[in-house]
Amino acid sequence: MTLNHTLQVEISTLIGKCRICIGIASGLAFLHEEVQPHIVHGELTSTNILLDKDLTPKISDVGLSKLISVTRVIITASVYAPEVIMTHESDVYSYGILLVEIVGGRYIQSIVEQTWEHYKQKKLVELIDISLNKELCVEEACKYLKIALLCIQD
Numbered sequence: 001m002t003l004n005h006t007l008q009v010e011i012s013t014l015i016g017k018c019r020i021c022i023g024i025a026s027g028l029a030f031l032h033e034e035v036q037p038h039i040v041h042g043e044l045t046s047t048n049i050l051l052d053k054d055l056t057p058k059i060s061d062v063g064l065s066k067l068i069s070v071t072r073v074i075i076t077a078s079v080y081a082p083e084v085i086m087t088h089e090s091d092v093y094s095y096g097i098l099l100v101e102i103v104g105g106r107y108i109q110s111i112v113e114q115t116w117e118h119y120k121q122k123k124l125v126e127l128i129d130i131s132l133n134k135e136l137c138v139e140e141a142c143k144y145l146k147i148a149l150l151c152i153q154d
Helices: 003-009 014-034 088-104 111-120 130-135 138-152
Strands: 049-051 057-059
Touching (some): 003 049, 014 057, 014 138
Antiparallel strands (some): 049 057
């Protein structure tokens, strides 16, 4: 099942969310640093992350965009870096968006603007998936949101 689907169903533990976040980061590091030639995904979204029964993420559609004509590519603007150039940095930007989606437990249309606004107002806690509050892990979840902000800063 995809991460997008799982976000709708709910991942109700911080451990599960952390496992997914760290797994995606490890996968990106592998693509960016270990594979020769290095690979830029270019379309890292919650629909391109597959999860197994243990919530281990697998990055899918790697390199698929190279097989599709440029005129047929549909861009979802909210998940791409402002410069819209496929680089390692654009994958990091998209990873930041994924972190906010995972910690928040939902897809937010204007996710970048809302996250920065909540950060400036010292209200990051309002973005956290409410099912996590039971675990008293707000501080840890806020750390992931701050990492996301580092990924999506201009």
